Amino acid sequence: MHISEGVLSPAVLAGGAGLAVLGTAMGLKKMDYEAIPRVAILSAAFFVASLIHVPVGPVGLHLVLNGLMGLLLGWAAVPAILIALFLQALLFQFGGLTVLGANTVIMALPAVVCFYLFRPLLRRPNPASAIGAFACGFTAILLSGLLVAAFLMGTGQAFVKVAQLAVLAHIPVMFIEGVITLFIFLFLKKVRPEMLEGIYA
């Protein structure tokens, strides 16, 4: 999901950075004192998840976990993803510092969208909320793939072609993330329901 350095044009990079700044400001505003440990844990999880290789499919892919972050954090997922991506760029050379804004939008926007999209479903009792959790993890990756295509459209690549490729390649990841989000949601609901307060707030 990370776009490499030197692919996007300066205008697109600036647009991405602007959106990322807005989202981060919104996230910081919504993040209260009690939420900080939760945001930190998920930021760390996102940082490490990119190292988990998903060997299925034509291209080497990894976990993203942005659906899970959206589910647990809402808007606070944006600063969490921004910091994790910054460290990934510095330490792993994934993406890059100039593309940081664009990559943040690609991964954080679906998190926020899924949070609002599936919150009503997640609030309901178990069969419905479980479906909501799976759909949250699944849809976030789908939207990220579409956003990658949208960003690459500026480089002259046809949207439909790139979107097709990105979405098709990520189908295994979508299912894996859906299942992971589902299990973590059910586990937290049973063991640590206070972690899910963002959904009920």
Add this chain to the structure above:
Amino acid sequence: MPEKFCGPAGKRWGNEISRFTVPKGLWLSVVLCLGILLTASPALAHRMLVYAFTEGDSVHVESKFVGGGPVQAGEVQVQERSSGKVLVTGTTSDQGKFSFPIPPEVKAGRLDLLIVVSASMGHQGEWLLKAESYLPAQTAAAEAAPAAPESTPAPPSKTETKAAPMDQRMMEEALNKALERQLTPVKEMLTEMSTRRISVSDIVGGLGYIMGIFGLWAYFLSRKPRP
């Protein structure tokens, strides 16, 4: 009396057990994290390795994902480094390879070549092929060629002098070819080694940074009077 104590003691035990079941989840996550650290470090899908070398008059480009397979059907753009002018374009083969002859204007101008390979979904890598690294052989040959006519008048016999530079050039070419063949794996190994792989200290360091950043944020928030 002991029987009387048995009840509360048993109850306390029960409490302790229930208190210790929550850290079980913690243990699970610690084990999971360790598992991730141990199994996942070499897996890298994002960084692309582009590598180019010359052989005779052509440049061979090879590209692959670090820790993954070759870049198939990647778009290759050969640019002149200073102006960014695109000189050659093409696509990589199933083995991630692409070859092109060195354009004459590049040779004449001693231009540095920037070889950019881009794969699907915004992945891109590049390699700078400096003029010095592909031209020494050519300049040496060029120096040898003008030197030959100068040396011709001096020795008396014609046939020998004509043969000598020819032999020399042929030998040089053969030597170059043999050297290139021998050195290619070494060069590949060097580039492979020079690409930094993710180490455990990178991962742990990153996690530490995240803790520190959020700790700092929590600290500043805690300084503010809370409503």
